[in-house]
Amino acid sequence: xxxxxxxxxxxxxxxxxxxxxxxxxxxxxxxxxxxxxxxxxxxxxxxxxxxxxxxxxxxxxxxxxxxxxxxxxxxxxxxxxxxxxxxxxxxxxxxxxxxxxxxxxxxxxxxxxxxxxxxxxxxxxxxxxxxxxxxxxxxxxxxxxxxxxxxxxxxxxxxxxxxxxxxxxxxxxxxxxxxxxxxxxxxxxxxxxxxxxxxxxxxxxxxxxxxxxxxxxxxxxxxxxxxxxxxxxxxxxxxxxxxxxxxxxxxxxxxxxxxxxxxxxxxxxxxxxxxxxxxxxxxxxxxxxxxxxxxxxxxxxxxxxxxxxxxxxxxxxxxxxxxxxxxxxxxxxxxxxxxxxxxxxxxxxxxxxxxxx
Amino acid sequence: xxxxxxxxxxxxxxxxxxxxxxxxxxxxxxxxxxxxxxxxxxxxxxxxxxxxxxxxxxxxxxxxxxxxxxxxxxxxxxxxxxxxxxxxxxxxxxxxxxxxxxxxxxxxxxxxxxxxxxxxxxxxxxxxxxxxxxxxxxxxxxxxxxxxxxxxxxxxxxxxxxxxxxxxxxxxxxxxxxxxxxxxxxxxxxxxxxxxxxx
Numbered sequence: 001x002x003x004x005x006x007x008x009x010x011x012x013x014x015x016x017x018x019x020x021x022x023x024x025x026x027x028x029x030x031x032x033x034x035x036x037x038x039x040x041x042x043x044x045x046x047x048x049x050x051x052x053x054x055x056x057x058x059x060x061x062x063x064x065x066x067x068x069x070x071x072x073x074x075x076x077x078x079x080x081x082x083x084x085x086x087x088x089x090x091x092x093x094x095x096x097x098x099x100x101x102x103x104x105x106x107x108x109x110x111x112x113x114x115x116x117x118x119x120x121x122x123x124x125x126x127x128x129x130x131x132x133x134x135x136x137x138x139x140x141x142x143x144x145x146x147x148x149x150x151x152x153x154x155x156x157x158x159x160x161x162x163x164x165x166x167x168x169x170x171x172x173x174x175x176x177x178x179x180x181x182x183x184x185x186x187x188x189x190x191x192x193x194x195x196x197x198x199x200x201x202x203x204x205x206x207x208x209x210x211x212x213x214x215x216x217x218x219x220x221x222x223x224x225x226x227x228x229x230x231x232x233x234x235x236x237x238x239x240x241x242x243x244x245x246x247x248x249x250x251x252x253x254x255x256x257x258x259x260x261x262x263x264x265x266x267x268x269x270x271x272x273x274x275x276x277x278x279x280x281x282x283x284x285x286x287x288x289x290x291x292x293x294x295x296x297x298x299x300x301x302x303x304x305x306x307x308x309x310x311x312x313x314x315x316x317x318x319x320x321x322x323x324x325x326x327x328x329x330x331x332x333x334x335x336x337x338x339x340x341x342x343x344x345x346x347x348x349x350x351x352x353x354x355x356x357x
Numbered sequence: 358x359x360x361x362x363x364x365x366x367x368x369x370x371x372x373x374x375x376x377x378x379x380x381x382x383x384x385x386x387x388x389x390x391x392x393x394x395x396x397x398x399x400x401x402x403x404x405x406x407x408x409x410x411x412x413x414x415x416x417x418x419x420x421x422x423x424x425x426x427x428x429x430x431x432x433x434x435x436x437x438x439x440x441x442x443x444x445x446x447x448x449x450x451x452x453x454x455x456x457x458x459x460x461x462x463x464x465x466x467x468x469x470x471x472x473x474x475x476x477x478x479x480x481x482x483x484x485x486x487x488x489x490x491x492x493x494x495x496x497x498x499x500x501x502x503x504x505x506x507x508x509x510x511x512x513x514x515x516x517x518x519x520x521x522x523x524x525x526x527x528x529x530x531x532x533x534x535x536x537x538x539x540x541x542x543x544x545x546x547x548x549x550x551x552x553x554x555x556x
Contacts, residue, residue: 104390135486139413146421150393153425157386157432165432172429176422196488329533 003035039131043120051269052082058313065317092258097160100255104158109256109263112151116270119144123277124199126287126298138186138196141278142179145233148271149175152235152242152252155264159255167251170324171242175233177331182229184339185222188346189215189282192357202286205357211290216283218349218357221342223283225335227311230275232331234268236312238319239327272312273305280304365405371398385431393424410488 014020027034056071056078063070071078096105122137124130134140149172156168190196192215193204207213216223232239243251253264280286280301287301322330349355375398378391396419403412495503 101384104387134409136409136413136488139410139417139488143413143417143421146417149421149425153428153432154390157428169429169432172425176425179422325531326533 036131043131044117047117047120047270047273048266050273051266052086054269054273054309055085055265056082057309058316061310061313062317065314086262089258089262094258094260095255097255099160101158101160104154105255106260108151108155108158109260109267110151111154112148112267113263113270115144115147115151116267116274119274122198123274124202124281124286125301127203127296128199129298130199133197133199136196137198138190138201141198142183142186145182145271145274146175146179148267151264151267155256156252159252161255163248163250163254164252166248167242167254171235171252174235174239174241174327174331177328178229178232178335181225181331181335181339182233184336184343185219185226185229186282187343188219188222188339191343191346191350192219198281202281202288205285206288206296207357208292210288210292211285213357214283214285214288215357216285218346218355219283219342221338223279225339226283227279227308229331229335230279231312231315232327234271234275236268236272237316238321240321241324241327272309276305276308276312277301279308361405365402368398368401368405371395372402385434385436386428389424389428389431392427393420396420396424407485408487410491 010023011020014023059081060070060078071081074080074084096102119141121131122134122140124133152171152175153168156164156166156171159165189201193201195201195204201215205214235242241247241251243253245251248254253261256264284304285300286304287298288296289300372395375391375395379388379395382388382391397416400412400415400420403409403415
């Protein structure tokens with residue numbers, strides 16, 4: 001519909017000069033490509049804006065939780081702070097350590113950032129509003145989130161620094177461990193919805209009871225596992241052993257400066273927003289309204305995402321960092337058995353008449 | 358040459374380049390990363406064959422998990438590159454014979470299917486779910502082979518753990534549940550005493 005409207009606008013615009021037929025002759029073969037690129041920009045640009053302002057939100061929220069004000073010098077309420085930070089990082093020199101593996105050192109931030117953006121291809125924002133409405137969307141998401149680890153490992157290794165290397169190795173072990181629990185949590189979701197298409201998963205949570213129809217009710221333990229694994233997967237506090245500034249300086253990105261460092265930062269925040277979107281879509285009913293008498297809309301999805309992001313910030317302000325063995329224990333000895341048991345519980349539950357979702 | 362052919366040749370060239378990189382690069386970490394590139398390119402070719410489940414599973418399992426652990430191990434090893442290069446000429450005939458045999462087998466298999474009309478990828482509608490069809494086949498027609506393969510993998514895993522598990526007798530470890538269950542009274546003794554003052 002949007003596409004037809006835009007085409008109509010172009011037709012009207014070029015007809016003012018009587019050039020529409022000539023222009024359309026040139027544009028028509030590449031129009032699908034242009035339209036897809038336009039949609040990609042429509043997703044990426046707001047995402048980058050959200051990433052920038054999430055950093056501000058984080059500093060503000062944590063500031064208020066610690067009874068401080070947070071950034072308040074640049075613009076009203078510090079609203080221009082992200083721009084100032086970006087400008088500062090942009091002006092800084094990118095230093096490439098002499099003992100590093102240069103090609104890999106430069107490519108590592110890109111390897112971290114690219115999967116964080118690529119995963120957005122299948123995320124639906126509203127009914128029928130997804131860049132690609134693919135059948136295996138859930139698998140694709142799982143794949144893309146598991147590729148982000150390469151950026152971290154390569155960064156740690158290519159820096160040729162002990163701190164960076166320790167950070168990278170910690171992060172690799174952590175992400176591989178938590179991916180299994182995350183995968184099993186998603187298995188429960190796809191059993192409940194009987195689909196791997198993210199739009200179908202949201203539609204499967206539609207019903208007469210509003211919020212009670214959402215998968216968070218039958219899959220509550222999986223919701224917790226997914227959320228906590230998501231925090232671990234994005235290397236956020238209290239699972240930020242990969243950075244651990246009090247132990248290993250800054251972990252895997254200790255040798256990075258300027259924009260190269262900023263790209264790692266962007267990747268981390270883009271991943272946070274992605275996890276928040278996925279949690280809302282798979283467990284909290286996506287764009288569906290929590291009460292039956294209000295209409296479903298994109299606003300609901302944004303509200304749920306904002307709430308989950310607030311949880312991310314809240315965790316960071318509240319919990320002390322886990323010790324490494326505690327982290328591994330939680331992943332392997334608590335989450336994985338719990339998820340496997342819950343897969344069986346859901347499988348049995350779905351065969352009975354008590355399953356109403 | 359249509360668009361599909363161009364994409365195919367691009368992926369094929371990438372696979373060949375990456376495979377060459379795996380065996381020629383001096384640094385083992387670079388070799389592993391080339392192998393990752395080869396996996397991703399072959400997953401691209403599978404996607405073109407409409408095998409989207411296999412393509413994504415290849416990236417998810419091999420690139421996302423197995424190769425990460427490979428990298429993990431290779432990075433930790435202290436490899437002496439000079440030592441690694443010893444005996445190249447001694448093993449060359451053996452390696453060449455093996456490569457020749459594999460090439461012969463591939464030509465044989467692919468050639469046979471080519472001449473007899475062979476396997477042609479069937480085009481499906483856009484809403485055709487590859488995943489559902491695979492799952493249905495795996496859990497009905499091929500359920501015994503599938504379960505047996507799973508059990509073999511499990512046994513291999515248990516065996517690997519049993520072989521490498523060595524419990525040191527003098528190692529101290531923490532019991533987390535005991536740590537969490539600890540009460541104030543277990544750790545802390547409050548002593549009331551008069552303040553001492555020495556003049």
